Structures are given as structure tokens and as C-alpha cells.
Amino acid sequence: MEKITITLNVNNESHEVLVAPNDTLLEVLRDQLDFTGSKESCGEGVCGSCTVHMDGKPVRACLTLALEAENIEIKTVEGLANGDELSPLQQSFIDHGAVQCGFCTPGMLMSADALLNNNRQPDEATVRKAISGNICRCTGYAKIVHAVAHAHNPHQGCCDCNHKE
């Protein structure tokens, strides 16, 4: 299959890549651009571990063709931190013990980040809806939900962590 050169804008930088028509965005991000934070688990749109943003909306990178992502702003989990400084959401995951094996975490963070960009203080029901497409096999979700709800809404006596935005 003939390959073509396209430009992908990832985390505010442009990259020229040579892609086949059936290459997924996830394959190109991981294998060509070394953004290995996005994980492949099911590879068929079910688990959410590959979630990235396209123009601010969470999408499954395993179901998205790289060609569809040309000239769209793509954000991966690597784009959340500011240099060495974690985002409040990332720090909240740590402070609330929301990471176990961590395989689901990049996708969870990207779904949660999309929510928080529109609603900085969601209630827990809203968080659960936003991450309903992300499967975690480890945590039972309670700590993840709490970490998202309190990323920008730290302590109101609901738990004993020291999270500060």
C-alpha cells in the first residue's frame, strides 16, 4: 500500500510522518513519534487505554486513522505536564493513590482532562460518566473518581490526603 507524508500536530509541535492509509493514530504516535504514554490494550475501541485528544475531545487512537488526524491538534498524556511539573490532575492521581499497575492511567487522565477543561469541579457522578469508557482492572474506580473530582477542588475534609492544586 502506498504511503504518504502527512503532518501531525502533537502536543503543540508539528511532525512529518510517512503513513499507510490503514495506519492508526495510535501506531504512528507510539511507533514513529515515540509517544508511548498512550497504551494499546484491546485494540478495538473498548478499553480506553489509547485515549488522546483531537481538538480537545477524547478519542480512541486505536480506532482513528492517522490520516484523519492530519492538521488537527492532538494531545497525548505527555502533553499534560508542564516540563517537570505535573498537572493538578496528574498530581491528584498520585495524592489520592489512584494508580496501581498504571496501564489504564494515561487514558483515564485524558478522558478526565477533557472533562476538567469544561468543568473544573465536577461531582462524582459526572466524573463516572466521563470515564465510563475507560476500563481499570485494578483500582475499583473509587480513588480515580475521587482524584478527578478533587483535582481542582482540594480538600474539604473528604479524605486525609494533602492534595493542593
Ligand code: FES
Ligand atoms: S486500545 Fe483503544 S480502546 Fe482499547
Ligand code: FES
Ligand atoms: S491501575 Fe491497573 S488497570 Fe487501572
